[in-house]
Amino acid sequence: MQLVAPAGTLPALKAAIDEGADVVYLGFKDQTNARNFAGLNFDERRLAEGLDYVRSRGRQVYLALNTYPRPRGWKLWQAAVDRAAELGVDALIAADLGVLDYAARTHPRLPLHLSVQGSATSYEALRFYHEQFGIRRAVLPRVLSMNQVEHLLEHSPVEIEVFGFGSLCIMVEGRCLLSSYAAGQSPNTHGCCSPAGEVRYQETAAGLETRLGGVLVDRVGKGEKAGYPTICKGRYQAFDKTYYALEEPTSLNTLDLLPRLHAAGVAAIKIEGRQRSPAYVRQVTRVWRQAIDACLAAPESFHPRPEWMQALGLVSEGQQTTLGAYHRTWQ
Amino acid sequence: MKLTLGPILYYWPADTLRRFYEAAATWPVEVVYLGETVCSKRRSFRFDDWMETARRLAEAGKEVVLSTLALLEAESELKTLRRICGNGEFLVEANDMAAVQLLSKAGQPFVAGPTLNLYNPRSLEVLARRGLKRWVPPLELDRQTLADFLQALPEGVETELFAWGRMPLAFSARCYTARAYDLPKDDCQYRCLDHPDGFTLRTQEGQPFLAVNGIQTQSALTCNLLPETAEAARMGIDLLRISPQAHHMERIVEAFRRAVAGEEPPELEKRMPAGGCNGYWHGRAGIR
Known part of the structure; x- marks a missing residue:
């Protein structure tokens, strides 16, 4: 092996x-x-x-x-x-x-x-x-x-x-367009997930925001660590809750x-x-x-x-x- | 340009499926794709039900294509795949290379679905040698790339564009519907039945972003290429795919029929679960 x-x-x-x-x-x-x-x-x-x-x-x-x-x-x-x-x-x-x-x-x-x-x-x-x-x-x-x-x-x-x-990768590799959906470049076409040029970190009153292609991927409070904004690891809202809808880091x-x-x-x-x-x-x-x-x-x-x-x-x-x-x- | 009805990507109960396809038999679509492409646990229709529906639609003058599962994990799923590929009556849409293998081995012509990752003409040629009849380009391809493709298409291969619907963006071994309900995938209690268009994930500032459909993650926004119909026709696109949603389907199909006929189509803005997008077509991020 x-x-x-x-x-x-x-x-x-x-x-x-x-x-x-x-x-x-x-x-x-x-x-x-x-x-x-x-x-x-x-x-x-x-x-x-x-x-x-x-x-x-x-x-x-x-x-x-x-x-x-x-x-x-x-x-x-x-x-x-x-x-x-x-x-x-x-x-x-x-x-x-x-x-x-x-x-x-x-x-x-x-x-x-x-x-x-x-x-x-x-x-x-x-x-x-x-x-x-x-x-x-x-x-x-x-x-x-x-x-x-x-x-x-x-x-x-x-x-x-x-x-x-x-x-x-929690998605089937080769079949994930999440990155190009938000930021125009995907692993399939450009060889990168969440291209660095489309990533923004911004300190706001509500917390540190991480964005990809302008889309808010996560917002963390004081003392929390902000991860790189990969879409599948973001926190989103559904059913009146905000949660890691796809996967926790x-x-x-x-x-x-x-x-x-x-x-x-x-x-x-x-x-x-x-x-x-x-x-x-x-x-x-x-x-x-x-x-x-x-x-x-x-x-x-x-x-x-x-x-x-x-x-x-x-x-x-x-x-x-x-x-x-x-x-x-x-x- | 022909209109097609893509496979239903959601989990609808059997009587809803029956009513839907009874109505679809009367709509101005030339081709109808049937079958489960997302999750093998969804069994409101069994193989025989799909075949019966296929025959009815064929009698109504539709070309019927059977679509296969995109993500194969278990031997039981391969068994179902073999049955579909060997159905003996209808063309098959391969959504995974396993289906391509079975169909080409059997000498059957096939349609290549959007998950086969055909990004260049040489890839199409590989499949054309194995019986490719029609292909649906990956959803992230832009019009310029498609135009390049159409200049170099293998003889006799048709191009079908995904023109309407929430876009399938990713597939996973995990089920995000079950996850939302805190249920294990093995005991998901078929919660997808409660979400006939999937359910929307919003960002923490309220922007509709993604839609969860079991193991499939979709765009929350509906891909809408209705305004691009004339350009698609000029480029040489052969078919436009309308991906089914729970409501307004007759109106949506009629709008596309008018657009293809060169008539002014009605506005469809209000017919989408969370708004529309066409960024991929224009070479931008899909969501734009």
Whole structure:
């Protein structure tokens, strides 16, 4: 079972590799990947240095090219696929049918993984991508229960990678237009949820207001911490109450499930967070490396150590963690 | 340009469904989409009820298309999907790649629903090779992008624009209707039945923002492309989709019929649950 860690920057990449990640995943510095934020991702020079760092230590690099090009942007994505093939990355993570088709036909030796943004939640969907493009692996959206993951694995034609830790998308990835509805840019088209240029923090008599595209996402009183205005984590009104109508800020943490994920045949655990700091990547990779090693050595007696849970709790959004959809009651 | 009635996105009781489609048989729409696309727990109509309704509408001269679930999680949902894809009588709208897989394996032509994420012509070509007959673009695409698409459309593929209705914006494993009532999803007590248009979420300053429809999050505002009908026709859009709502449907369909015929349509401002929007069409945030 591989540990796949996020690398939004070169220092994060080095932290992940130093702490024992088997693979780092990263993106080019443009809208071809789903974490297109200022100050993140890799230009040519840093990419060369990063690849060298990873390869000289015998690890792997996956390149995320997982947004959806529109007709006028097509050439940028096409060039990005060519560049990835030229660099010899260990896999290309893509979601768009056109991008997958181009990559499979033009670079048949470039291994393809279906991105979580491809929204494939069943083995029938996986069969489609496998038969059409020869994908070798798929990353599952964070919507299936543990039983459903196990059932899918029994029938899947390809390897499966699941999210183990990080910010929790509560919507099916690849099928969420909330960001573009309020602010014009979405993960699918621009590679970003809640674009920073559309975010406003404003101190008012009623409290600190956070807005996206002018829409009031939350308002917090004194002593409360204001989160980044992500629409699904806002507080809204219905039935005469103001509440987290969709989701409270929380992080996914599946350490408890590690032996079951391993027994089910999951090929890789993915850590979310290319937008997070090198310190986050270092901390989370260290804990998960230890946990996976402990699980592989003795799966029957595996229990998450309290210090692991504590360390992960400290870097979690809202300082809380959940098993998310893996746990039936969450669904 | 043809008019279509999209699948009902809400949970309506069986007698409401029956009355709705009896009336729809007489409306000036050429195509009617039938079936549950949001939540497999909604069972006021079973497969056989949908098929019976489909046959009645076909007898009334409508082209009928069966729509499939957008988010598949359980094997039981795949089982229903297989039944729909193998129905043997009617065209199917695939709202997930699992449906595309089943239909293309069986050599059946299909419609690609708006959740299939077709953002460029090369993606359409992939599906055209597998039997794509018609597609509904992702809701966030603007008119300029659609115009680019229509220049490069694979031979024989029709384009259907989502022209009216609260827009499905997101899908989740969680049910936000059950959450609002403090109920677990497994025991949701079918509260969606109380909200035939979903229920509106307002911001803390009272702006209608989103609408909750079980596991689906919609726009509170109704997408209204009635004023853009002539431009859509000029661009080469083949069909306009009207997404059903609980009230005023006959009047809304009639307004679109007039617009398509080049007549002055009546004002529909008062026919929306919380006002209208058309930002996506103009390349802006959808809510504008």
